Amino acid sequence: MKKIWIITKRELRSFFDSLMAYIMIVLFLGFSGFFTWISGSDIFLVNQASLQTFFGIAYWTLFFFIPAITMGLLADERKSGTLELLVTKPVSSWQIIIGKFLAAFLLICISLALTFPYYITVANIGKIDHGAVWMGYLGLLFMSASYISIGLFASSITSNQIVSFLIALFIGIFFHLIFGIASSGSAGWFAGILNYLSISTHFESMARGVIDSKDLFYFLSIIFFGLIGTELSLSKRNLSN
Amino acid sequence: MEVSVENITKTYGFQKAVDGISFKVKAGEIVGFLGPNGAGKTTTMKIITCFMPPNEGDVKVGGISVLSDPEEVKKHIGYLPETNPLYKEMPVIDYLRFVAEIQGVQKEKIRERIVEMIQVCGLKSEKYKKIGELSKGYQQRVGLAQAMIHDPDVLILDEPTSGLDPNQIVEIRELIKKIGREKTVILSSHILAEVEATCDRILIVNEGKLVADGTANTLRKQAQAKEIVKVTIEDGDRNQIFQALQKLETVELVDLLPQYTQSYEVQSKPDASSRRAIFKLCTEKGWTLTEMTPVERKLEEVFRDLTITN
Numbered sequence: 001m002k003k004i005w006i007i008t009k010r011e012l013r014s015f016f017d018s019l020m021a022y023i024m025i026v027l028f029l030g031f032s033g034f035f036t037w038i039s040g041s042d043i044f045l046v047n048q049a050s051l052q053t054f055f056g057i058a059y060w061t062l063f064f065f066i067p068a069i070t071m072g073l074l075a076d077e078r079k080s081g082t083l084e085l086l087v088t089k090p091v092s093s094w095q096i097i098i099g100k101f102l103a104a105f106l107l108i109c110i111s112l113a114l115t116f117p118y119y120i121t122v123a124n125i126g127k128i129d130h131g132a133v134w135m136g137y138l139g140l141l142f143m144s145a146s147y148i149s150i151g152l153f154a155s156s157i158t159s160n161q162i163v164s165f166l167i168a169l170f171i172g173i174f175f176h177l178i179f180g181i182a183s184s185g186s187a188g189w190f191a192g193i194l195n196y197l198s199i200s201t202h203f204e205s206m207a208r209g210v211i212d213s214k215d216l217f218y219f220l221s222i223i224f225f226g227l228i229g230t231e232l233s234l235s236k237r238n239l240s241n
Numbered sequence: 242m243e244v245s246v247e248n249i250t251k252t253y254g255f256q257k258a259v260d261g262i263s264f265k266v267k268a269g270e271i272v273g274f275l276g277p278n279g280a281g282k283t284t285t286m287k288i289i290t291c292f293m294p295p296n297e298g299d300v301k302v303g304g305i306s307v308l309s310d311p312e313e314v315k316k317h318i319g320y321l322p323e324t325n326p327l328y329k330e331m332p333v334i335d336y337l338r339f340v341a342e343i344q345g346v347q348k349e350k351i352r353e354r355i356v357e358m359i360q361v362c363g364l365k366s367e368k369y370k371k372i373g374e375l376s377k378g379y380q381q382r383v384g385l386a387q388a389m390i391h392d393p394d395v396l397i398l399d400e401p402t403s404g405l406d407p408n409q410i411v412e413i414r415e416l417i418k419k420i421g422r423e424k425t426v427i428l429s430s431h432i433l434a435e436v437e438a439t440c441d442r443i444l445i446v447n448e449g450k451l452v453a454d455g456t457a458n459t460l461r462k463q464a465q466a467k468e469i470v471k472v473t474i475e476d477g478d479r480n481q482i483f484q485a486l487q488k489l490e491t492v493e494l495v496d497l498l499p500q501y502t503q504s505y506e507v508q509s510k511p512d513a514s515s516r517r518a519i520f521k522l523c524t525e526k527g528w529t530l531t532e533m534t535p536v537e538r539k540l541e542e543v544f545r546d547l548t549i550t551n
Contacts, residue, residue, distance in 0.1 A: 006342045010328075017330050081326030085387075088290045088322075089343045090315040 003091045007099025008106065011073070015107055024065055028111045032057045036118060049126030054118055055136045055207045059200070062108070062144055063176050067168035069107060070151025071161045073100045074234070078159040093234045097227055101145075101152055108144040112137060132209035139206030142219040143199055147172055149226025156233040175199045175222070242303035242317055242394035243267050244289060244425055249298035251284050258284040259295070260449035266442075268394070271421035273440035274429035277548050281449040282429040283323050286397050289427070290320045302395055316345060319393035323400055323429075325384040329373030333364055333383055336372060337390055344391035358386040361416065363409075377404040385413065389420070396420060398428040402435060414439050433540045447548040460543050467493070468509040472519055473532035475503050485522055491515040506536065 015021040036042060036054040043053055077083040086096060122128055147168070154168035155161075176199055183194035195201055202215040244266045251259040259281040266272045274282045288295050289302070291311035300307045302314045328336055337358060341351045359368050362382040367375055372383055381404050388396060401417065402410045417426060417439055430436050436443055437457045445453040445460075453460055474482050479497075486495045486505060491513040496506040509515045516533060523530040 003343060006339065010331075010339050013335075014328070014330060080329070081322065081324045082328055083326075084287075084292055084322050084324075085320075085326050088292050088315060088318070088320050089340070090312050090345060091343060092312065 011103030066147040071165040074155040075164040136207040146222040149223040153229040249295040271426040273436035276446040319388035321388040340387040362386040469536040477528040
């Protein structure tokens with residue numbers, strides 16, 4: 001546990017030292033703030049005291065930002081050779097992976113925490129469904145964790161950050177969009193499976209304030225498989241390096 | 242802590258990088274690992290440091306196997322990889338703290354260890370700078386400092402002095418020697434003089450196999466079965482001396498050395514010495530023998546003989 005925290009701490013600090021974290025936070029707040037309050041079908045247009053608009057925007061911004069955060073986590077260590085340094089220290093590959101996962105996850109938590117003023121503002125304007133808001137945030141966290149896990153896997157199989165970014169987006173787009181579209185284009189049990197595989201199905205039900213064990217199981221399995229894949233490719237290091 | 246490498250083999254695809262290497266290194270011993278590029282030095286070191294497991298065989302560090310308990314082995318090893326990878330964006334002092342923490346150095350000792358390493362490795366004026374801003378020599382020192390920060394029992398250094406200036410090389414060699422009194426040190430190098438100056442024992446590997454193991458002197462002797470002496474004889478006719486030397490029973494070959502007209506290089510037959518005979522010859526003929534020195538083969542030649550196969 002202590003070792004995991006040491007790795008998380010270093011990773012978080014390097015996010016902030018490299019300005020990555022600030023850029024990420026500013027862009028995220030900028031995008032989500034602009035579309036939530038100023039442009040498009042913003043809160044005033046919808047004329048309801050709810051954060052649905054914000055969740056819809058965050059759903060897309062996080063999808064693009066998370067691969068940008070995770071792309072360097074392992075790919076860069078592989079490229080600069082520091083991976084060799086790290087794995088020859090008395091830490092297991094699981095501790096390295098969980099440590100890096102947590103660092104990215106904490107960065108997302110910080111970004112989301114900074115959107116609380118939106119919540120407070122809307123709650124002051126009208127009657128808001130507090131349950132739905134908290135469930136929406138929880139849904140965003142679960143979704144982020146899933147994409148971090150996919151991004152970490154993408155980062156573990158290459159030493160090129162751009163390739164890692166693209167692989168993460170490529171895998172992510174299936175869960176984010178393609179399964180959903182494909183399910184509406186097909187029928188029967190197959191459509192059911194595709195619908196279940198689509199992140200938006202689970203996210204939307206959570207953002208409405210409903211939580212189901214099916215949704216939890218879905219997110220946790222994506223996280224689990226992503227991390228397992230990362231572990232496998234990390235322990236097979238002798239092939240590539 | 243004893244490091245014992247037991248018949249390890251490592252294959253990359255079809256190529257055997259390490260082919261059945263075995264050796265033991267005791268505590269208080271500095272062992273130099275020599276070999277041409279791609280001989281398997283770095284691979285062997287990567288196996289000892291648990292970076293990757295061997296395909297066959299085992300390595301035991303202080304009796305603990307790298308296959309069954311790598312986590313425990315890693316605690317006792319300090320490792321400086323060949324490429325000296327570092328987190329370039331971190332300041333030196335933060336980086337050393339990170340490595341100390343991850344190596345499990347006790348919290349109250351971390352500060353003391355960092356101060357000591359900064360002093361030992363001469364990083365005092367650079368400690369707040371980012372590692373990426375340092376020159377190659379200073380980066381190498383940071384690499385050494387991180388390898389030694391947890392006071393390891395076994396130190397594995399892959400080309401520790403590359404990129405250092407001559408003064409620094411001398412300093413680092415002294416440091417390695419000092420550490421080597423109590424600890425087990427395995428270092429690799431291309432520079433033969435360095436290995437000869439720092440190491441108690443030399444291992445030469447070629448094409449994945451161990452081809453020599455011993456001190457610099459024994460290696461030289463092994464490679465040099467025939468005695469060669471350089472003699473300078475004055476007050477005599479050059480041709481006469483040359484012929485007389487060649488007629489000696491134990492002599493196999495005499496070379497005239499052109500630049501010193503009075504000097505000859507005399508090679509004896511296997512397992513024979515001609516030094517007494519040469520001296521007697523000179524007294525008989527009334528020549529003056531002004532020099533007789535055994536010609537030692539350089540370690541470079543030994544190395545070349547052992548590693549050039551065709």
